[in-house]
Amino acid sequence: MRPVAASGDVPEQDLAVPTRLAALRPALAGIGTTLDEGATCAELTREAVRQVGGAAAVLGVADEPGVAYEAVAGDPALLPDIRWAMAAARQESALGEAAPPIPYASHGGARPGLCVPLATDGHPYGGLVCAREGTPFTAEEAESLALLAERAASHIRHAREHERVSGIVGDLQRALLAExxxxxxxxxxxxxxxxxxxxxxxxxxxxxxxxxxxxxxxxxxxxxxxxxxxxxxxxxxxxxxxxxxxxxxxxxxxxxxxxxxxxxxxxxxxxxxxxxxxxxxxxxxxxxxxxxxxxxxxxxxxxxxxxxxxxxxxxxxxxxxxxxxxxxxxxxxxxxxxxxxxxxxxxxxxxxxxxxxxxxxxxxxxxxxxxxxxxxxxxxxxxxxxxxxxxxxxxxxxxxxxxxxxx
Missing domain, CATH: 3.60.40.10 (PPM-type phosphatase domain)
Incomplete structure (x- = not known):
């Protein structure tokens, strides 16, 4: 059982949570500034690199040949093999947005990577893939990246819904524009x-x-x-x-x-x-x-x-x-x-x-x-x-x- 803190005492790990969230608030506000999906992905990867360094990219859940990293920020040479990223993104899609970040290590462990679910409200959009030289990602870093990815996924969902509705409106307007x-x-x-x-x-x-x-x-x-x-x-x-x-x-x-x-x-x-x-x-x-x-x-x-x-x-x-x-x-x-x-x-x-x-x-x-x-x-x-x-x-x-x- 977890020990109950004495009156006036707050566990150190509990104090760290609001502090970390407060530090992330400006970063979250900078993601999803438009209804453009590509712009949202670019904002996500730039902010991910700003938070943890190295490189970051978005990978969708598509299985078609020629799938590649999108919205790459940082040094693309640091990113893990695309086949691993595709498998990780499909695994996350199957597990849902509550899936834990999937770690990756290059040969010798010199280039650690991480795949974070890009999903919201049960709607998967792939994964956020991050990598850097040397230092493995900490649990706190993985949690921060997961929050950023969830924020981006929510805006991606809004962007796609907006595009769908706009298409319906356009079709209706064309029908109304009778000769x-x-x-x-x-x-x-x-x-x-x-x-x-x-x-x-x-x-x-x-x-x-x-x-x-x-x-x-x-x-x-x-x-x-x-x-x-x-x-x-x-x-x-x-x-x-x-x-x-x-x-x-x-x-x-x-x-x-x-x-x-x-x-x-x-x-x-x-x-x-x-x-x-x-x-x-x-x-x-x-x-x-x-x-x-x-x-x-x-x-x-x-x-x-x-x-x-x-x-x-x-x-x-x-x-x-x-x-x-x-x-x-x-x-x-x-x-x-x-x-x-x-x-x-x-x-x-x-x-x-x-x-x-x-x-x-x-x-x-x-x-x-x-x-x-x-x-x-x-x-x-x-x-x-x-x-x-x-x-x-x-x-x-x-x-x-x-x-x-x-x-």
């Missing part, structure tokens, strides 16, 4: 989408084209409140509703009214702005309706830009309705540009000033719709936009009297 419908061949259309930030593939901004009867096409841009995956999910719901409602060939303001009714019936649906343009090539007209959205721009045959005034109703999802149409002449040389606010808005700037900056952009007279979008994105520095950007440019094709469809 808009195809307009009638009497209309040239170009669309560009630029989500804000580096990690998102799609957000709440969207563009859509819907074929209607008699050669007409519905052009739509929308902007769901917020960013990221949640906004993208609601964006998809708005697009699906639009396609269904547009199949009834209603005028734009009535499409918005039905979209608003549908969205307001779902309490969790985020509000959204939306601009709808129905282009009628036979009459050379465009009819517009807006739900809290910025007005479209039109570029004339000389490359000059102006804005088309449109009565602005409430955003979709409020249930307030009250949308009104506006109809304008649209000739074949003119280009209609629909966009979301991320294209023009800057934090702290008046929106009228932002729109004036767009209206001041001049285009080449013969520029195609793709070139129009390239120019507007470059001139307004959309690459550094503070919000998602979606732009749609459309131009009527001149009718050929020999074209049977046109007749």
């Amino acid at each position: 808009p419908g195809r307009p009638h061949p009497n209309l040239d259309v170009a669309i560009r989408y630029m989500p804000v930030g580096q990690s998102a593939l799609v957000g709440g901004d969207w563009c859509e084209t819907v074929r209607l009867h008699f050669g007409r096409t519905l052009l739509v841009v929308g902007d769901v409140m917020g960013h990221g995956l949640e906004a993208a999910v609601d964006m998809t719901a708005y697009r699906s509703s639009l396609r269904y409602i547009a199949s009834a060939d209603l005028p734009p303001h009535r499409v918005l009214r039905q979209l608003d009714d549908s969205a307001s019936a779902e309490p969790d649906r985020r509000p959204a702005t939306c601009l709808i343009a129905r282009v009628d090539p036979n009459r050379a007209q465009v009819t517009l309706a807006s739900a809290g959205h910025l007005p479209p721009a039109v570029i004339d045959e000389k490359g000059r830009t102006s804005l088309l005034p449109v009565p602005v109703g409430p955003p979709l999802g409020t249930g307030l309705g009250g949308y009104e149409p506006a109809t304008y002449q649209l000739d074949p040389p003119q280009t209609l540009v629909l966009f979301t606010d991320g294209l023009v808005e800057h934090r702290g700037e008046d929106i009228d000033h932002s729109l004036d900056r767009l209206a001041s952009v001049d285009f080449e007279a013969a520029a195609g719709v793709e070139q129009v979008i390239d120019t507007v994105l470059a001139r307004l520095d959309a690459r550094h936009a503070e919000d998602d950007v979606a732009v749609l440019a459309a131009r009527l094709r001149r009718r050929d009297p020999r074209d049977g469809e046109a007749r």
